[in-house]
Amino acid sequence: MIGSDAAAGPLGPSTTELVRAAREAVALVAGEPGVRECEAFVAANAQLLARLAYTSHIPSNGVEEPKSTASHGLGLQVVFDGPTGPRLGFGAEPSDLSPDGIRRALAKARASAVHDPAFVSLPRSGAERRRLEAYHDPRLLALDDAALVGAGWRVVRAGLRAFLDAPRLAEMAGDAAGLARLGLILGGDVTVVQERIAVASTALPDGEADESALLAASVTAMVEAADAKGSGWSIDTRLDAFTADAGTEAARAAIGAIGGERIPSGRYAVVLGPQPVADLLNNLILPALHASAFFAGTTPFLGRLDRRVASPVLSIYDDGAIAGLAGSKGVTCEGLPTGRTELIRRGILVGLLTNWYEAQRLLRDPGGRAKLGVDPARAAAALVPRNGFRFAAGGGRSFAAPPAIAATNVFVECSETAPLDALLRRIGEGLYIGRIWYTYPINGLQAGDFTCTVVGDSCVIRDGRLAAPLRANAIRISDNIASVLDGVVGATPTAKATTVWAADEVVHAPALAVGALQVDAVAQVGAPL
Numbered sequence: 116m117i118g119s120d121a122a123a124g125p126l127g128p129s130t131t132e133l134v135r136a137a138r139e140a141v142a143l144v145a146g147e148p149g150v151r152e153c154e155a156f157v158a159a160n161a162q163l164l165a166r167l168a169y170t171s172h173i174p175s176n177g178v179e180e181p182k183s184t185a186s187h188g189l190g191l192q193v194v195f196d197g198p199t200g201p202r203l204g205f206g207a208e209p210s211d212l213s214p215d216g217i218r219r220a221l222a223k224a225r226a227s228a229v230h231d232p233a234f235v236s237l238p239r240s241g242a243e244r245r246r247l248e249a250y251h252d253p254r255l256l257a258l259d260d261a262a263l264v265g266a267g268w269r270v271v272r273a274g275l276r277a278f279l280d281a282p283r284l285a286e287m288a289g290d291a292a293g294l295a296r297l298g299l300i301l302g303g304d305v306t307v308v309q310e311r312i313a314v315a316s317t318a319l320p321d322g323e324a325d326e327s328a329l330l331a332a333s334v335t336a337m338v339e340a341a342d343a344k345g346s347g348w349s350i351d352t353r354l355d356a357f358t359a360d361a362g363t364e365a366a367r368a369a370i371g372a373i374g375g376e377r378i379p380s381g382r383y384a385v386v387l388g389p390q391p392v393a394d395l396l397n398n399l400i401l402p403a404l405h406a407s408a409f410f411a412g413t414t415p416f417l418g419r420l421d422r423r424v425a426s427p428v429l430s431i432y433d434d435g436a437i438a439g440l441a442g443s444k445g446v447t448c449e450g451l452p453t454g455r456t457e458l459i460r461r462g463i464l465v466g467l468l469t470n471w472y473e474a475q476r477l478l479r480d481p482g483g484r485a486k487l488g489v490d491p492a493r494a495a496a497a498l499v500p501r502n503g504f505r506f507a508a509g510g511g512r513s514f515a516a517p518p519a520i521a522a523t524n525v526f527v528e529c530s531e532t533a534p535l536d537a538l539l540r541r542i543g544e545g546l547y548i549g550r551i552w553y554t555y556p557i558n559g560l561q562a563g564d565f566t567c568t569v570v571g572d573s574c575v576i577r578d579g580r581l582a583a584p585l586r587a588n589a590i591r592i593s594d595n596i597a598s599v600l601d602g603v604v605g606a607t608p609t610a611k612a613t614t615v616w617a618a619d620e621v622v623h624a625p626a627l628a629v630g631a632l633q634v635d636a637v638a639q640v641g642a643p644l
Contacts, residue, residue, distance in 0.1 A: 127186075127187040127311070128187055128212065128311070133311055134313040136157045136313070137313040138321075140189060140191065141155050141320060149196045151194040152318065154237050154315070154317075154318075154319075155190070155316065156190045156312065156314045157190075157314070158190075158311065158511070159186070159310075160186055160309065160507070160512060161186075162185075162309070163258060164181065164182050165182075165305045166178070167270060167301055169300065169302075170299070170300050171298060171300070177268065178268050181263045181264055188210055189216060190205065190206070190207040190513075190516070191221055191224045192224070193228070194237065195225065195228050200230055200232070201230070202231075204226070206223025206224035206226075235475035238319070238450060240318075240319065241499070243452045244452055245445055245453075246454065250327070250438050250443065250445065251326050251328050252354055258309075269362075270305060270361055273359035273360070273362035275362075277362070277366035278294075278370070284338070287340075297339070297340045297341070300335075300338075300339060301334060301366070302334070303332070304333055305330070306332075308511055310327045310512050311324075312325050316450065322450060323450040325444055325445040325446050327352075329441040331441070332362075334361045334362050334365040336362075336365035338370065338373060343372035343375065343584075345365050345368020345370070345372055346364075346365050346571060347363065347364030348613065349361045349612075350614055352443075368549070368572050372572070372584045372587065376583050377586050377636065378590060378636065380633075381633075382631045383546045385547070385548055385629050386626050387626065389625065389626065390551070391548050391549070391550065391551045392624035393622035394552070394615045395551075395554060395599060396431075396620075396624075399560070401522050402560060403416055403560055404464075404467055404468050405468050406473035408560065412486060414560065414561060415596065419464050420467075421464065422488060424462065425459050426462055426601055428461070428605070429527075429528075430461055432455060432459075432526050433501075433526075433620075434454065434524050435523030436452070447470070448505040449500065449503040456499065465497060468501075469499070469501075469520055470502060470518045470520050472518070473520060474498040477491065477494075477498060478498060502522060505519065506519070523620055527622065528625075531604065532605065532606055536580070538607065539576055539581065541579075545576045547573055547576055550569070551569055551592070553567055562595075563595045563596040568590075569591065570588055573585040573587075589639070590634050590635065590637060591635050592635075598633075599629055605628045607625040607626045610623040611624060
């Protein structure tokens with residue numbers, strides 16, 4: 116199906132114009148000498164941003180002027196005849212969808228073409244059919260600067276109300292002037308991402324089109340005089356669903372962080388809040404579940420398809436075709452339907468995230484049995500290409516790159532659920548980790564070792580309750596991802612849609628209780644020698 120006939124505007128060419136350009140590109144390129152098959156991907160993207168910058172003790176604007184970036188263009192994947200077999204090339208051209216622009220992209224693809232012995236074909240339709248049509252909010256595609264700035268001010272005002280209504284801050288300040296001197300800070304942004312794409316190929320001549328948009332808020336609040344920090348976030352697909360809760364949440368978390376404690380190194384039972392769960396998935400677990408990681412032998416799950424890789428109470432899946440969710444898309448950037456991919460089911464690895472190219476080469480890999488752990492002929496159901504996207508680090512679908520692998524809406528579920536207070540009682544003594552950053556693998560992804568710093572929104576658990584705030588940047592977690600996956604003992608029944616910096620997927624993350632993780636104290640800045 117082709118998308119709506121939305122009029123051209125700040126986002127660039129209309130969907131109809133993108134579809135026309137994709138079809139014209141395929142028709143032009145397919146007739147060129149030496150071309151076996153070709154695929155045209157045309158995209159128009161915009162990112163609108165209102166920066167939040169309120170400080171009580173330094174003159175500030177509260178909400179900075181709105182900024183935006185926009186781009187459109189065409190990318191071609193072309194398969195050429197070659198003396199040793201097909202040669203695959205890619206070329207892109209910005210801002211010009213005319214025949215001249217198509218020819219320039221073709222020339223780049225021809226110049227870059229190389230023989231790839233693992234290449235099978237460009238994407239082909241399968242048994243699955245598209246589930247989402249006209250699922251975006253057209254108001255987000257037409258959002259103007261005034262509405263964007265208004266959304267930013269709603270968030271800032273909500274955070275300020277939370278600060279002003281806090282008895283603890285009033286007690287610390289004494290009066291209004293004292294409140295300002297506490298150094299109350301609200302920073303972050305309200306962002307709108309707008310996308311239009313069309314894709315067509317010699318195998319999919321009619322092509323597919325898609326439109327999507329989302330609205331997100333990310334806020335960090337501080338009480339600078341108390342060295343206390345908190346965060347809040349939200350992500351929506353409809354303008355009328357947007358709230359200012361991110362500002363309230365961040366300010367309250369900052370107030371709750373006043374008087375943070377330091378703790379010694381050791382192994383602690385932990386409850387991971389939604390943001391740490393999303394961060395670990397984004398940086399460690401999901402990349403290890405890419406088909407490309409199995410082909411390259413760089414995953415800690417190598418050879419473990421259909422085997423246990425996590426606690427039997429834990430399940431993880433990806434679904435890009437659920438209406439109303441921010442990560443949903445009608446089709447992939449290969450023109451194939453999105454849908455549900457089971458990854459880990461009750462602790463068993465049952466599926467991988469993949470695009471067409473990676474699925475085809477892994478299914479035909481002579482070493483596929485060792486890499487997957489099963490005969491590749493039995494693995495087709497685990498390698499359905501629902502995740503071939505050209506995402507640009509959290510900001511739209513890029514015409515300037517061939518498809519890679521990316522998740523959409525990731526769900527983390529647990530068969531053992533309990534409210535947060537019950538999870539805390541189960542942990543007894545330990546830590547609630549609410550926010551981490553600088554999460555990355557050490558010793559390579561395959562080893563599973565990782566480190567991250569606990570940056571805020573965290574508490575010490577004593578006697579089964581949140582007893583005291585944990586000082587920000589005072590500890591780091593240094594462990595192995597197997598400790599997280601194997602150690603899950605329960606989760607909250609509710610999840611929160613969560614994104615982390617530069618991530619393309621949205622993780623619907625509960626709080627997870629984990630048996631034990633290694634925590635190392637960070638040296639105190641300014642401590643006496």
